[in-house]
Amino acid sequence: MMSGFEQSDRGSNPSAERPLMTLTYRSRATSPMSETQLGELQHAAASRNHREGITGLMVYNDDRFFQWLEGPPASIARVWSSISRDQRHADIEAISVHSAPSRLFGKWNLKLSTGPADAVLDSVHAENATSTNVAAERLAALAIATEPNDARLLLNAAYAEFRSMSALTELLIEPAARRLGDLWAADDCGEYEVTLGLCRLQTFVREIAVDSVQQQIAQPLVVLVAPLPGEIHMLGASLDAEALWQAGHDTRIRFPSTEQALKQIVATNWFDAIDLSLSPAFTREHRAGQMTQIIDSVRHASKNPALVVVAGGRAFYDRRISGADVHADASSTSAAHLPDDVARARGARA
Ligand SMILES: Cc1cc2nc3c(=O)[nH]c(=O)nc-3n(C[C@H](O)[C@H](O)[C@H](O)COP(=O)(O)O)c2cc1C
Incomplete structure (x- = not known):
């Protein structure tokens, strides 16, 4: 009807x-x-x-x-x-x-x-x-082309149209990252190209974000953003950090290469929340067990006993694993929703 x-x-x-x-x-x-x-x-x-x-x-x-x-x-x-x-x-x-x-x-x-x-x-x-998302498919292809400047131009043109970093992230960059993962899964490109494409996207996003303005909020949170130790794809963490910063939070991005290094960071600095991410391109389901164990030990080491943990990455977008599966307080399916996901997870714990 x-x-x-x-x-x-x-x-x-x-x-x-x-x-x-x-x-x-x-x-x-x-x-x-x-x-x-x-x-x-x-x-x-x-x-x-x-x-x-x-x-x-x-x-x-x-x-x-x-x-x-x-x-x-x-x-x-x-x-x-x-x-x-x-x-x-x-x-x-x-x-x-x-x-x-x-x-x-x-x-x-x-x-x-x-x-x-x-x-x-x-x-x-x-x-x-x-x-289906023709623009994202095109962006993925351009990001692994020999000459990547067309990818930069496409992103800049899209940003000029959207005038919103969160829309650009959710509607174009994250789908392009997943598209790179799909190309790899179909054997249409190699793992090296995926990593290269993600790095380039990250660089272009940084260029665009240079002019972004931070919202002023009454109670900014101190949030640590990090890829899960061992995760070589940094684009997700980079987008997450940008979204949290723009939403007004005191955001620190770190790239700890080991669990020990991550524990050291949370043991010696106060954080209200931590965002840990897996690849935005690959599903990485096999890393769920390791993520669970790292989250448990991060909570244990944390200076803040009520640390809020949010997990992100393609595995969560595809709903292959949930936040609860890895002992996180919440999972995030897009950097665009992350500030709200953190706030909700924090509210639920209070
Ligand atoms: C399922 C769903 C669909 C919606 N569709 C629209 C829409 O097409 N246009 C719109 O302006 N708001 C839509 N809204 C309402 C917006 O979420 C929002 O409440 C409204 O635009 C006011 O915006 P603000 O909360 O930023 O002031 C929708 C809400 C829901 C739950």
């Missing part, structure tokens, strides 16, 4: 709306939504979408959300930033982001479907299957 949508006048003038971007994601409602709650959500969202020049579809079925948003990249980034912080849903997973030649839902600021979602989703997925 399609219901109560607001008509938009934006769809009628496609020439005035370049560039156009499409973002899709799925998520799970934190508690079941009543018809009234859904109606209120849709009403408020549609009116903001109207102001932002966004059109799209929201499917709510069986406590799951699926949403398709299309509009100018900077507007999508702004609204996505709000949506991804919204406590009414969790397990938010960006499926794809790409530029689009035209709108699919040009008449609706937010079309709502609450009936069996399959038909709508099938058509959307069919569209996705051919265009």
Whole structure:
């Protein structure tokens, strides 16, 4: 059943709306939504979408959300930033982001479907299957090309459109890192190239982040960010540190090469939280046991007995392992959500 949508006048003038971007994601409602709650959500969202020049579809079925948003990249980034912080849903997973030649839902600021979602989703997925995150695929390919400057240009152009580091991270850089891992898994590139590609992305991100501004918050936390000792892929830790710093925290990034070195850091310095990450490209499932053991011994060595531990990396994004599996207080699926993940984990422990 399609219901109560607001008509938009934006769809009628496609020439005035370049560039156009499409973002899709799925998520799970934190508690079941009543018809009234859904109606209120849709009403408020549609009116903001109207102001932002966004059109799209929201499917709510069986406590799951699926949403398709299309509009100018900077507007999508702004609204996505709000949506991804919204406590009414969790397990938010960006499926794809790409530029689009035209709108699919040009008449609706937010079309709502609450009936069996399959038909709508099938058509959307069919569209996705051919265009899944084209930009991220391209970025991955450019990052391992002989001449990497095109990757830098693509990232700079995307940042100029998004004007948001967290959107750039979640929608482009992290998917490109996973894409590099997938290329390796399919034997389409070697491990050396993956590492090289990740290093280059890290360098380009640093260049972009040079101008970023730190939010001022009332109670900044002291957070240690580190790759798990032995993890050679540093991009995840670098993105995490940037996101936490931008969110206003006192962030220290370290690269301890052994468990002993990591224990030494937490034994001699006070940290409110630690973010430990595995590769953003490879799944590294086989390192779950080692991560568990390191987290246990870090807690034991920590100067702060109530240290909050958050674990990240592709293994958690792919839901191959959970935070609880490795004795962390929480896991993070994207640097873009990390500040909220840390705050929630801290709240849960208090
Ligand atoms: C599943 C879901 C979908 C949403 N979709 C939109 C949307 O399309 N547009 C929008 O402006 N807000 C949407 N929201 C609401 C935003 O999360 C947010 O509450 C609202 O934009 C106000 O932003 P602010 O909290 O940053 O002030 C959605 C929320 C949920 C839970």
